[in-house]
Amino acid sequence: MAREDFNKLLWFLAVAEERSFTRAAARLGVSQSTLSHTIKQLETRMGIRLLTRTTRSVATTVAGERLRQTLAPRISEIEGEIAALMEFREKPAGTVRITLSDHALESVVWPRLRSVMGRYPDIQIEFSIDNGLRNIVEDGFDAGVRLGENVEKDMVAVRIGPDWRLVAVASPGYFANRPVPRHPDDLIVHMCINRRQATQGGLYAWEFSKDGKELRVRVQGQLTFNTSYAMVDAAMSGYGIAYLPEDIVRRHVEAGELLLVLDDWSPPFPGYFIYYPSRRQNLPAFQIVVEALRYGGVP
Structure with a gap:
């Protein structure tokens, strides 16, 4: 060639x-x-x-x-080696590509990296919003941010956020003429706001747990999204029950704009981790990103 x-x-x-x-x-x-x-x-x-x-x-x-599968890891390796050469510069520099969900970006990653961008102008960070699970090596990413339970076993994983949970919420208006669900199985007769799983291609089955018993419920409704924040507005507009990260609906619950249901069926689970191949950890720009995100560390 x-x-x-x-x-x-x-x-x-x-x-x-x-x-x-x-x-x-x-x-x-x-x-x-x-x-x-x-x-x-x-x-x-x-x-x-x-x-x-x-x-x-x-x-x-x-x-x-x-x-593509042949090229992607080799190009990534070459880019990594080139980035490593920047260690000889006075200031860390280079591009860090991260795949993550919209919730991970808004709740953990961007708040901690905002100040990093100002202190290190030669570091570029590219965020790719994707709610599916990506092969970061084949797809040319330096790192991914996912829940602890979804991190690939052959990756280095660093915790970057606390435990959190998904909660079921709906507007008071929605429940005006409907019974409030007391058990996850009750959701079958309700209008629910679905979430599309990008990589699996199907709809997310809502996961619940109580007293050691775990349930997965497939729900039905008019609306399906693949991002969390649009689901908040749909729930507040009365289109049904949504299953969302608690932190993004807390203020609406406290204000009475949304009602929390099945609270005792929604236990916390391990939060977000940044994960990456071991060869990435020696690159100066990448180290700065990881340390800024590390849970309990100082951004």
Whole structure:
């Protein structure tokens, strides 16, 4: 393969990761037409179709997915080595890419990293909001932030937040002509606000626990979201019961705008951890990010 094609491979990787020419072009800082033409040139030179294009989406072919899985960890390793060289600079520098949920970003990560950005102007942080579980090595991320129970076993994991819980809430108006559920099974006859799981492709089954007994309930309703904050507004507007992180609904409960139900069925569970491959921990910029997020540490 000609040397100039290596840049085309990087562009292909961006499209494969973003699953969109529009998003990939914005990420690379090029026009969408230029990016599309370059990928077609790569496919022609290789004699293989790498991407399947429709009017609404872009997906890798079998060959394209194999190429993506081959490229992503190697590119990540090269980027890591280049970032390590920055240790010789006076100030830590480099880009740290993190995949995390909207709730993790708003409740823990951004509040602690806000001041870091001001103190270290040569550090760039890219946040990718995703409520699914990502393979951070294959997808080119430096780290992920997820609940402790979802962290991959072969990763270094650092706790960055306290235990928390999901709670079921609805507006007083919703319960005006409906019985308040006393048991998770009662939710079956209620209108509920669903959450879509990005990686599993299905709807989240609400998880409850009490006195050692665990239950998973699949609920029904008019609305489905894949982010937490839109669900708050839907619940307050009377569209049903939502199952949400307690910290983002607490003030609405205290104000009487939302009613908390099934409280005794919602125990706390381990909170957020930042996780990453062991080779990332020696990079100066990355160390600063981790230490700022470490639970109980000083940002």
